[in-house]
Amino acid sequence: MPELPDVEVYRRRLERDGLHRRIKAVEVGDTRLLANVSATALRDVLIGHAFEETRRHGKHLLVRLDDGRWLTLHFGITGDLQPFAPSREQAPAYTQLRLDFARGAFAYVSRRKLGRIGLVEDAEAFLRAEALGPDALEVNEETFLERLSGRRGAVKAALMDQSVLAGIGNVYADEILFQAHLHPKTKLAALDRPGRRALYHAMRKVLTTAVKAEAGAERLLDRLPNDFLLPRREAGQDCPRCGDALKALQVGGRRSTFCPRCQPPPDADA
Numbered sequence: 001m002p003e004l005p006d007v008e009v010y011r012r013r014l015e016r017d018g019l020h021r022r023i024k025a026v027e028v029g030d031t032r033l034l035a036n037v038s039a040t041a042l043r044d045v046l047i048g049h050a051f052e053e054t055r056r057h058g059k060h061l062l063v064r065l066d067d068g069r070w071l072t073l074h075f076g077i078t079g080d081l082q083p084f085a086p087s088r089e090q091a092p093a094y095t096q097l098r099l100d101f102a103r104g105a106f107a108y109v110s111r112r113k114l115g116r117i118g119l120v121e122d123a124e125a126f127l128r129a130e131a132l133g134p135d136a137l138e139v140n141e142e143t144f145l146e147r148l149s150g151r152r153g154a155v156k157a158a159l160m161d162q163s164v165l166a167g168i169g170n171v172y173a174d175e176i177l178f179q180a181h182l183h184p185k186t187k188l189a190a191l192d193r194p195g196r197r198a199l200y201h202a203m204r205k206v207l208t209t210a211v212k213a214e215a216g217a218e219r220l221l222d223r224l225p226n227d228f229l230l231p232r233r234e235a236g237q238d239c240p241r242c243g244d245a246l247k248a249l250q251v252g253g254r255r256s257t258f259c260p261r262c263q264p265p266p267d268a269d270a
């Protein structure tokens with residue numbers, strides 16, 4: 001599922017190859033992905049105009065048109081945003097929104113059709129209505145500590161709760177817990193202030209490293225450093241730190257991969 005580092009890669013792709021180019025043609029695949037606009041209205045708004053600015057908040061990508069309106073993109077479970085050259089290649093399979101520029105084209109790809117495409121007048125109002133917490137890459141330590149204070153439950157659930165912090169999903173939450181030496185079942189209540197600060201710095205390290213490596217779009221996880229968990233997350237691989245076999249367990253209905261030695265269960269701490 002696309003998370004902050006993935007969406008940041010899509011944003012950079014658009015920034016590089018999708019701005020200041022007149023939109024020639026727009027094709028919508030499955031209209032169920034359209035949040036608040038019809039396919040006809042979307043075409044009417046986009047064609048003849050150009051994108052001028054990109055913005056990302058958590059897993060949302062927003063693109064400002066030259067008339068001030070914003071295209072909003074959310075990628076659901078399997079979404080992707082890929083440039084392609086229509087003169088040489090076909091649009092990727094499962095393209096749900098195709099944008100042809102005067103030169104080049106972009107495809108919003110969604111195999112399972114769980115993403116969302118919208119058009120809004122006001123980016124700030126849109127983000128407020130989504131009730132998102134601060135962006136996980138932008139948030140400072142003080143605000144991070146505030147967002148966690150008074151909360152209960154598992155650390156992992158808090159990291160993944162978009163209303164607490166926006167951008168982290170199951171994959172990067174596993175890496176953050178690994179880097180912070182925390183078992184997936186660790187409760188927030190078990191973390192004192194230094195523990196929470198260490199968690200913040202692990203989160204920063206993971207997100208900035210992933211963004212810098214352009215490791216987004218999951219297949220590129222092998223671009224992450226050797227001491228990261230994610231490139232070895234598939235079953236049967238060993239911990240990059242101690243060499244023990246990694247394990248997986250279900251936490252809150254989601255699969256968590258962890259190292260039993262580097263991330264001992266909370267009870268063992270006592």
Ligand SMILES: [Zn+2]
Pocket residue numbers: 239240241242243244259260261262263
């Ligand atoms: Zn280990």
